[in-house]
Amino acid sequence: MEKEKHLKHLMELKSGSVKAFSEEIGLAYTTVRSILERGVFNAKVENIIKICKGLNIKPENLMGIDDTLVSDSITTLIQLTPSRQKRVLDYATEQLDEQNNKVLHINSNNIVSEEVAVYGYASAGTGETLIDGVEFTTQYNGHIPNHDFALQVNGDSMEPMFEDKEIIFVDKTKQINSGQIGIFVIDGEAYLKKVFINEKGIRLVSLNSKYPDLHFDSSHDIKVAGKVIL
Known part of the structure; x- marks a missing residue:
């Protein structure tokens, strides 16, 4: 049940509690609690999709959820909108380029x-x-x-x-x-x-x-x- 333990942790980080997360995604609290207790492999596909959408993760990634996913950086990342997730990724890429002494060229002509x-x-x-x-x-x-x-x-x-x-x-x-x-x-x-x-x-x-x-x-x-x- 280690996978479900990590999933519960993500819900609490996202919404403060499992109950609050359940309300946000429109699933009954008893349903979400049952998934965490019985295991994600026993849950309905549509319910898993709702949970993943609420956490901003892909359903296929849920199968590989582990300690790496719930590290401090990732748990912060899942709370962001996709546009801000991309921004963090771009920042990390920029830092890697600087570390490798690469030059980053930015075209600002189309910035609003x-x-x-x-x-x-x-x-x-x-x-x-x-x-x-x-x-x-x-x-x-x-x-x-x-x-x-x-x-x-x-x-x-x-x-x-x-x-x-x-x-x-x-x-x-x-x-x-x-x-x-x-x-x-x-x-x-x-x-x-x-x-x-x-x-x-x-x-x-x-x-x-x-x-x-x-x-x-x-x-x-x-x-x-x-x-x-x-």
Whole structure:
């Protein structure tokens, strides 16, 4: 049942819990729980397809799911939309080219640029003050999704998903699930991090492994400013 254990882990990372994941993909919680208990090989094909679609993985890849698939980098990757998955892959390819001393040529003639109002800054490092009101406008290359506000990333602790000085888009909310990426205001300082919630408080995690986790308990003023649009 090791395969089902990993599958359950992916569901929890994606949605916070198996029940929440079941609701997102439109399958009864009892059905999903039965699949995890009895094994994926005993499940209906249409149910497996729904689960794979919800996790952004191919059904054929489900048969080969193992510890490698649920490594930190992959579990983060499955939470992304296909366009952002491609972006991470492109970044990795670029790094490999640089490592091998290859030259990367970019043709920017067809890039669409739009103006976006940036609300302030979010630190991908040790925290930064989030200032009310529009701070500046800038040109953004690519499609601008529906969002409540935009921020500029300061720091490299969330690379490769988010680069230093990148513009990110945020849905304003006060609720967020464990394992999601959001904007958190701790004692007046704004952070862009992946969050894990426990009974003692929260743990803010960087995607760049050179940065340590940040722990905050009830003695701190903890606020959720929004969820990052991936």
